[in-house]
Structure formats: structure tokens, C-alpha cells
Amino acid sequence: MRGPGQPVTDAPAEQSGPSEQASRVQHRPRDWNLDGGERQASRTAALAPWLALGAALAAATLVFWLFDSLPFQDLPAHAGFIALRHRFHHSPFDQRFFVLAPHLGPYSLFRTLGEALVPLVGPVGAVRAIASLPVVAIPLALLWARRRLHADNAPTAAYYGLSLSFGFMTLLGFASYLCAVAALVVTLTVWLELLWAVDTADRRALWLEAAVACLTPLLFVAHGHAFAIFLALAGISAVATGRRWARILRLRALGPALALAGWVAWSQRASVIPPGSAPPPNPPLEPHFQGLYDKLSLLVTPTLLTRTGADVVVGLVLWAILLAAVIATSRATAGEASSTAPFAHVRALVACMAGLFAAFLGMPHTIGWFGFVDGRLVLVLLLLAVMTVRKNVLRPPLAGLYARVAPAAAWTMTAIAIGASWLFQREARGWRQVLAHVPAESRLLNLPLEPDSRIFTAHPFVHYDKFALAERPIVVSDVWFHQGSALYPTPENPALRLPPSYSESDLRFIDWPAYRMDDWDYVLIRTRPESLEPPVPASVKLAAHEGGWWLFQTH
Numbered sequence: 001m002r003g004p005g006q007p008v009t010d011a012p013a014e015q016s017g018p019s020e021q022a023s024r025v026q027h028r029p030r031d032w033n034l035d036g037g038e039r040q041a042s043r044t045a046a047l048a049p050w051l052a053l054g055a056a057l058a059a060a061t062l063v064f065w066l067f068d069s070l071p072f073q074d075l076p077a078h079a080g081f082i083a084l085r086h087r088f089h090h091s092p093f094d095q096r097f098f099v100l101a102p103h104l105g106p107y108s109l110f111r112t113l114g115e116a117l118v119p120l121v122g123p124v125g126a127v128r129a130i131a132s133l134p135v136v137a138i139p140l141a142l143l144w145a146r147r148r149l150h151a152d153n154a155p156t157a158a159y160y161g162l163s164l165s166f167g168f169m170t171l172l173g174f175a176s177y178l179c180a181v182a183a184l185v186v187t188l189t190v191w192l193e194l195l196w197a198v199d200t201a202d203r204r205a206l207w208l209e210a211a212v213a214c215l216t217p218l219l220f221v222a223h224g225h226a227f228a229i230f231l232a233l234a235g236i237s238a239v240a241t242g243r244r245w246a247r248i249l250r251l252r253a254l255g256p257a258l259a260l261a262g263w264v265a266w267s268q269r270a271s272v273i274p275p276g277s278a279p280p281p282n283p284p285l286e287p288h289f290q291g292l293y294d295k296l297s298l299l300v301t302p303t304l305l306t307r308t309g310a311d312v313v314v315g316l317v318l319w320a321i322l323l324a325a326v327i328a329t330s331r332a333t334a335g336e337a338s339s340t341a342p343f344a345h346v347r348a349l350v351a352c353m354a355g356l357f358a359a360f361l362g363m364p365h366t367i368g369w370f371g372f373v374d375g376r377l378v379l380v381l382l383l384l385a386v387m388t389v390r391k392n393v394l395r396p397p398l399a400g401l402y403a404r405v406a407p408a409a410a411w412t413m414t415a416i417a418i419g420a421s422w423l424f425q426r427e428a429r430g431w432r433q434v435l436a437h438v439p440a441e442s443r444l445l446n447l448p449l450e451p452d453s454r455i456f457t458a459h460p461f462v463h464y465d466k467f468a469l470a471e472r473p474i475v476v477s478d479v480w481f482h483q484g485s486a487l488y489p490t491p492e493n494p495a496l497r498l499p500p501s502y503s504e505s506d507l508r509f510i511d512w513p514a515y516r517m518d519d520w521d522y523v524l525i526r527t528r529p530e531s532l533e534p535p536v537p538a539s540v541k542l543a544a545h546e547g548g549w550w551l552f553q554t555h
Contacts, residue, residue: 053155056410057139060162061132063417069428071421071453071460074173075127080466080476081485082114083123093441093473097493101274102486105264106224110176111486123470127175134178135165138383141185145387148189149345152391159406160386163318164379166311166413168301169372171458177376180223184230185383187215191234191253196344198250199242209253216257220264225373227257229380232359233352240351241344268483277488278496280481287364290374295361298375302382303413306420306456314409314416321405322385324398326350332393342390349388356381369482420455427453427529430547431464437544437551438522440472443494445519447510448526449534450548461526461548462504477520478504494519512537517554525550 070076088100102111110130117126139161146152169178190211197205220227234254238247273279303315333346356377363374394402438444446465453460465476477495481488489496499514510525517523522543525534529548536552544551 049155052407053139053158056159056162056407056414057136060135060165060410060414060417063135063166063414063421064128064132066418067421067425069425069431070128071424071428071456072131072171072173073458073460073462075131075175075463076466076470077463077478077480078110078114078130078173078175079123079127080463080469081479081487082111082118082126083470084473085111085486086115086118086123087473091473097475097490098479099274099277099488099490100486101277101488103264103268103483104221104260105268105483106221106227107176107484108221109218110179110222110484124467130179131170131173131175134170134175134182135162137179137182138162138165138185141182142383142386145185145189148193149387150342150390154391154403156391156403156406157386159410160318160322161383163314163406163409163413164302164382166303166305166417167315167379168304168457169376169379171305171456171460172372174372174376177223177226180219180226181380181383183215183219183222184226184380185387187212187219187230188233188237189387190215191230192237192345192348194250194253195237195242195247195348196341198246199339199344205250209250212250212253213256216254217260220257220261224261225370225376227261229356229377231258232355233384236352236355237348241347274488276490278491278493280489281496281498282481283368285368285370288366290365294365295374298360298378301375302379303409304457305413305416307454308416308420311413311416314412317405318382318409321398321401322382322389325389325394325402326353326385328394328398329388329390333390346388346390349384353381353384353388356384369480424453424455424460427455428461428464428547429529430545430549431467433546434524434544434549434551435465435468438468438474438524440474442521443475443519444468444521445477445494445515445523446504447507447523448504449507449510450527450531451505451507459505464526464549465524477502510534520554523552523554525552 064070064072084094084098085100085102088094088098102108113130114123114126117129120126121129139158142157142161143155146157165178190208194205194208194212196202197208216227216230219230231254234251238244238251299319300312300315303311303318305311329346330350333343360374360377360381363377365372365374367373389402391399391402444465446462448459448462448464451459451462463478465478468474469476475494477498479485479487479489479495494516497516497519499511501511501514517537517539523536523540525536527534527548527550531548533542533545534550540552540554542550543553
């Protein structure tokens with residue numbers, strides 16, 4: 001009978017097979033006779049891999065703290081909205097233009113973290129801290145998952161997780177989703193342990209079921225999309241192998257989370273708006289599909305950061321190594337008895353990967369305001385691959401590559417992120433000096449003609465106006481009016497009168513007659529630093545200019 005702290009698996013530890021374990025036991029008396037220096041050297045050798053991993057994680061988090069200008073698209077917006085919510089009840093100006101209506105649901109965990117961190121490090125420091133969390137949480141979640149599922153105590157999986165923590169979604173500023181992905185890995189691991197306990201009639205099944213029932217509501221309030229992915233993976237893994245009807249019965253553990261999700265969906269349906277709010281100008285929830293080429297190009301996004309191509313090469317290497325390792329694992333496991341834990345875990349995870357890839361091919365790219373719908377699945381696919389691999393069945397060439405590529409990829413991605421962020425500072429210069437000219441209680445129209453960077457992909461400059469919102473009460477032109485931000489517009493909010501063509505991330509040109517300039521006190525325009533002054537109406541006067549930032553006063 002297993003003890004409560006032991007992994008639910010019949011597999012031997014992947015770091016050492018039975019013969020190596022027996023050898024270790026035989027030599028233990030001789031180890032006891034080592035002198036102090038030899039014992040210290042042995043301890044140092046055992047700690048060295050973990051110290052190296054700790055150094056890599058520490059270096060990776062510095063990406064979010066070393067530099068003044070952030071290249072992560074949505075983080076400035078999150079900082080501004082965190083600040084607005086924090087001061088709302090003491091700011092009559094904000095109350096004039098916004099309604100604050102927080103409710104339990106997806107993004108609640110993100111808002112709670114932001115509110116808890118504001119008094120300690122301010123709104124910008126809060127988003128830096130939250131963005132740092134996935135860089136640590138995803139590697140540690142993978143490390144824990146592999147220890148539970150495969151008795152693998154090596155740090156290799158954490159390096160893979162660190163490599164995949166720097167990708168296009170990191171650059172988009174999807175910190176809430178990435179934190180939820182780490183929670184998804186943990187919850188799925190406990191779910192797989194539950195399924196194996198059901199197959200073997202292990203008495204720990206009841207406790208594992210209770211753990212799943214507690215974890216899944218937390219996953220829901222972390223991010224709704226990650227929760228939906230878990231529901232799909234739970235269903236696929238339940239029918240993939242083992243005692244299927246008994247496994248399906250344990251889907252009852254998802255009952256509390258599904259009940260919470262149903263209640264939230266009903267109470268916060270689109271037809272319901274908070275008292276005092278005008279209907280927000282969100283686009284209808286219509287799906288938009290990309291072509292096949294654009295769809296397949298998303299496969300490189302788990303490591304896509306810059307326009308150099310170096311990070312894409314890292315991603316392709318990771319795809320090749322992990323796919324080869326998963327295929328080798330599947331082949332080796334197919335010859336084993338179906339009553340073993342390795343067989344059950346591998347078969348369930350491979351089925352999950354197949355189902356997730358099919359969903360990726362069929363899902364739209366955007367649904368209304370919610371973007372990158374299909375691209376979010378690619379990262380989860382690679383994390384599932386890391387969870388699937390059994391190192392003790394890999395042949396020496398592949399086993400060596402699997403172990404050596406992980407730390408090399410992690411350090412490479414960290415170096416790329418730090419180096420590109422350093423170069424980005426020159427490209428972003430001037431925003432702080434220009435935004436300092438925007439006084440409190442003013443209305444700022446943001447028109448980023450050139451929101452893109454020459455160094456990073458995505459649109460790093462679309463939300464830089466929110467840095468002013470993070471420091472003082474102002475009205476900005478682009479606010480996410482929905483449950484996630486908990487912010488809604490009052491009828492006085494000038495954002496309600498923006499033209500339908502307004503889009504911060506894809507402006508292309510400014511149709512000046514379409515804007516009601518009396519609604520705004522200032523206009524912020526972003527161009528490339530070497531560009532000439534953009535043409536503006538005669539009634540608009542230049543107030544400040546530095547680098548690629550142009551601030552105009554309307555009256």
C-alpha cells in the first residue's frame with residue numbers, strides 16, 4: 001500500500017533504474033565512511049543542478065524588472081486598470097466616467113493579486129510581479145507533474161517550462177492566462193492520479209477526487225479559457241484507457257466548478273449591465289477564422305518574441321525533440337501491460353494531445369474582443385508533451401538531446417528576452433517625458449499610428465497611454481469594458497462616441513473628421529522615432545514631443 005505522499009505510479013524513478021537503486025543500497029555503508037570533505041563534495045554535486053536551475057529562474061524574472069520600458073503589450077493597460085480600480089471609491093473624477101462592478105468569475109484571481117500588490121509595489125510593480133509569476137510557476141508545475149506521474153526528480157522539465165514561458169503570449173501580456181496554465185498542469189496531474197487510483201481501486205481516490213473538486217474552481221477564477229481546456233482534457237483522458245465507466249463517474253468532481261461557471265455565466269450574461277452604466281461598445285461575439293498558413297504559423301508562437309528568428313529556431317528545436325520523445329515513449333509504452341501506471345498516463349496524455357491539436361485546427365482565431373483563441377492551445381500542447389515523455393525508454397542519442405537541449409534552450413530564451421529588452425529601451429524612449437505633460441482629470445485620445453516594434457513582435461506600444469492612467473485619474477480612449485476588467489462606462493464616457501473604425505492595435509491611418517475632438521483634451525500619437533510630425537487638424541496644437549511620441553492639445 002502506498003503512503004499518502006508517494007506518487008501514484010508503478011514506474012521506477014526515471015533518474016535511476018532498479019539496478020542503479022540496488023547498487024546505491026549496496027554502497028551505502030561505504031558512503032557513510034566518507035570523510036567530511038568527500039561528503040561535502042557529494043552534497044555540492046547533488047545541489048549543483050538545482051542551484052543552476054534557481055539561477056536560471058532568477059535571471060528570467062529579471063526580464064520584467066530590469067528595464068523602464070516594457071515591451072509586453074497588455075501590461076501597461078493592466079497597470080492602469082489596477083490603479084483605477086484601487087482609487088475608484090476615493091476619486092469623484094473616475095466615478096464620473098466609469099462604473100466599477102467586480103464579480104466572481106474568470107480573471108478574479110488576477111484582479112485580487114493586483115489589488116493585493118498595489119500597496120506594496122504600486123500598479124506598475126504589481127503587473128511586473130504578476131508577469132514574473134508564470135516564469136517560475138510553469139517550470140515548477142512541470143517539475144511537480146513529472147515527479148508525480150513518472151517519479152522523475154531531475155530538473156530537466158523545469159528548463160523546458162522556462163523555455164516555453166517566453167513566447168508570443170508573454171509578449172502580448174497574457175499573464176493571467178499563463179498563470180492559469182501553470183494551475184492547469186497541476187490540476188491535470190491530480191486528475192490523472194485520480195484516474196489511476198480508480199483503475200487500481202486505491203483508497204486514495206476519494207481524497208484525490210476532493211482535491212480535483214477544490215482545484216477546478218480555482219482554475220475557473222484564474223482564467224475561463226484555461227478552465228475550458230481542462231474540461232476537454234479531463235473528458236478525453238477519462239475515456240482514453242482504463243476502467244472507462246468508473247473513470248467517467250469521477251467527472252462528478254468537476255461539479256462544483258461547473259456549477260460556479262454556470263452561475264457566473266447566467267448572472268453576468270451580455271444582456272446585463274451594472275446600474276449606472278451605458279451599454280459598452282464591445283464588438284459582437286462573432287468568430288473569425290484564419291487561413292491554413294496563418295494557422296500553422298502559430299505553432300512557433302510558444303517561443304516567438306523577436307523579429308530576429310533566433311527564438312523561432314529554439315521553438316523548432318523544442319518541437320523536434322519533444323515530438324520525437326513522445327513518439328518514442330508511445331512506442332515503448334504500447335508493448336507494456338495495460339495495467340501499469342506508465343501505460344495509463346502516457347495513453348491518456350497522448351490522447352489529450354491529439355484532441356487538443358484537433359481543437360487547435362478547428363477553433364477560430366478571435367471571438368469578438370477575445371483574441372488569440374486557437375494560439376493559446378499550442379503552448380498547452382508542448383507542456384503536455386513534457387508531461388508525457390518517459391526518459392527511461394529513450395535511446396541514448398535522443399535521451400542525451402532531451403536532457404541537454406532543455407537548459408540550453410532556457411538560457412537562450414532568457415538571453416534573447418534580456419538582450420531585446422535592452423535594445424527596446426532606445427526605441428521606446430520619450431514616453432515618460434511626454435506623458436508627464438498630461439495633467440490629472442483630463443481626457444486622452446490614444447492614436448498609435450506605429451504600434452509595432454522593430455525588435456519585438458506583437459504591438460508593444462498600443463497601451464502606453466495607460467501608464468499615465470496608472471499615476472493619476474484621467475480618461476483614456478481604450479478600456480476593456482467587461483467582466484474581466486470589472487469596469488464599465490457611464491453615459492459621459494467619451495469612449496462611447498469613438499468611431500467604429502477605431503482600433504489601437506490596427507489603426508493604419510487617422511480619419512480626423514470621424515472623431516469628436518471636443519470629447520478629448522489631449523491626443524497621443526505614436527510614430528517611429530525618426531518619423532516626421534504627423535499631420536493634424538489646425539485646431540490641434542503640439543504640446544510635447546520626444547522620440548516617437550507626439551502629444552497634442554485640442555483646446
